[in-house]
Amino acid sequence: MTSPAEDAGQPSVAVIGAGPAGLAAAVHAAEQGGSTILIDSGARLGGQYWRHQKTGLDGSDGLHHDIATYEDLRRRLTALVAAGRLTVHLEHQVWSLQADESECLIAAVDRRDPHRPAELCVRADAVVLAVGAYDRQVPFPGWDLPGVLTVGGAQALLKGSGVAVGPRVLVAGTGPFLLPVATALAAHGADVLGVHEANRAAGWFRQLPAAVAQPAKLREAGGYALGLARHRIPLRTGSVVVAAHGGDRLEAVTVARLDRAGKVRDHTRRRVAVDVLAVGYGFTTQSELPSQAGCALSVTADGTLAVTTDSTQQTSNPRVFAAGETTGVGGAQLAVAEGVVAGVCAARAASRSADPAGPPARPDGEPDFPVESSRTVAMAIRTRDRLRRFAAAMHAVYPVPRFWLDTLEPSTVVCRCEEVSVAEIDAAIDAGARDARTVKLLSRSGMGWCQGRECGYATSCLTASRTGQPLDLAGSANRPVAAPIPLGLLAHPPTEPATMTP
Known part of the structure; x- marks a missing residue:
């Protein structure tokens, strides 16, 4: 699903992830008037929450909830694509995000043809990260x-x-x-x-x-x-x-x-x-791309890393916004509300970047965007804050118990990719490792196909428990390559962007 690109001189917003947060962000960013691009690794829109078969969503099957929200976002997205204001790239997996004071540069692998993977490079004035989470x-x-x-x-x-x-x-x-x-x-x-x-x-x-x-x-x-x-x-x-x-x-x-x-x-x-x-x-947030962009991370109440954002969903990198499970797990309704705020505010930031002189500012310093957009954002913020309070309560009720540390046997596998056992992690600690990163280097726990996504949390907890050191989850989150890619792409770093269409 693609459309012709807008004029290259227009401000642009790139949204990474097409789940509830990403769909909401892409639609609301594009409705502000600038060009927007939506990139997702899946074959269909909806992410994990609105995952569906080729025949589409069916609320009568008991598997899918809040279908009305999905259908509304999909209808608006389709209209924006037809109008040339939004470009969608499915089955494109982002592996690199560079964001500095001048622009954002995104590199993705086009996986539509598994035998001939290609690369898509995109420049954007602002990025919304809505990359979600996975099972912990x-x-x-x-x-x-x-x-x-x-x-x-x-x-x-x-x-x-x-x-x-x-x-x-x-x-x-x-x-x-x-x-x-x-x-x-x-x-x-x-x-x-x-x-x-x-x-x-x-x-x-x-x-x-x-x-x-x-x-x-x-x-x-x-x-x-x-x-x-x-x-x-x-x-x-x-x-x-x-x-x-x-x-x-x-x-x-x-x-x-x-x-x-x-x-x-x-x-x-x-x-x-x-x-x-x-x-x-529970769930672990996808933290690879935020780490690449230099976004500040913090440990949430449920013991996972999440991107730190302000009231506008802006991260510590002023060109990068984040929404949904990327900022902490709280459910699809919260993700949609954060996506609305992030999409509109990212469009504002992109507009200011493209034209520092305008649009004219209101007394509070914000650009004078349409009143309807401001009302939409204000409503989304109220919904977001209310649902965040519920999410905080939920995490307080359902912490990860520490019992599992006492049930491990020396032969228990911790890293399934590299088949690293508890005994091998203990050997690395006995050899002097005092943090999860050093344990990884000595034992290979986290060096396999998933790059520590599955075992990173356990390795960090086990290391802290054995050594008495503070729990450090950030050590397993820094991955310079966020997804498996052909080696040929590393030979040609993403410095020149492609057009906004394949």
Whole structure:
């Protein structure tokens, strides 16, 4: 889906990521009047939340929510593409982002033809990063067996391919995301044996003001509770999977209860026969591109790195804005609200960059954009701030328990790409490593295909626990190449931009 580019002299905004935040940012940036480009690695719009098959979204299947918002954004996007104000590049994976005081330079790999990958280089006056997040995992004995997958992976197979993993599935980990995955799997034929939530619902009593302020979230939770009851799925709180068992594939798991301190109560261990384990402990933000652009990162309440932004979604790099899970995990509605703010404010920044003399400023120093845009942003900011308070409460209720550090065995694999075990990480620490980066250099944990995306969190936590040093998550987030690319692209660094169309 592409359109002719605007005049090269016009201000331009590049949006990276076409999920809820990216779609909202691209549409609202383009509606300000300048040229906008939207780049995403997926084959279809919508990201992980609105992941769908080629036939499109269907709210009646119980898998997709807030379809009206998606359809509204898609309709507006289609009109902007037809008007030549927005260009969309799907199946393009951004691997490099350079942003300085003069411009932003983006390099992406065109993966539409896997046998002949090409490069797209784009210059922009401002960038909106809406690159999302992925499942956070913690290792435990047997987690590398076939049949163990993330809850996000189970949902992606169901949404994108209509495949219900199973037949006997156990869902475990922490966070409200476990509930829609379990109910959706059951509704599509899987026998869900239970949901094992590491934390306890009583935590919400300490967060009642934030919960009561979001009646829609309460209704949604009630719907999932009814779904669990309808499919007779037991919800076991304060319960975790401590080990997976099997030969060529998963055959059973051991579950156990946690005490109030988050320690495993050994006498509660029991074995459950299963075919599939879907497990997840929240999400980790995609931090590679923000790190490349020099954006400040901070550790959020749920223990993951996120991009730090101001009230306009601007990062510490004045040319880079961020929205959605990139700034902290809070759900699709929050992502859309942040995308609206980021898109409009990025367009304003791009306009000022292209013409420092205008548009004329209001008394508060902001450019005099249309009143309707200002109202839209003000409404989005109110929605954003309200949903952020709910997200903070949610993270307080569902922290990652530390029990897994006590269940590891020397042979437990931490880095699946390089098959690095706990014993090898301990050997690196015994050799003098005192931080996750040095452990990585000595043990190769995080040097495989995923470049530490899966094992970086666990390696950092394990290193801090063993050495008594502060937890450092930033060490595994700095990746000069954000995605696998052909070596030939490194021989020709992205210095000359392509046109805004392929």
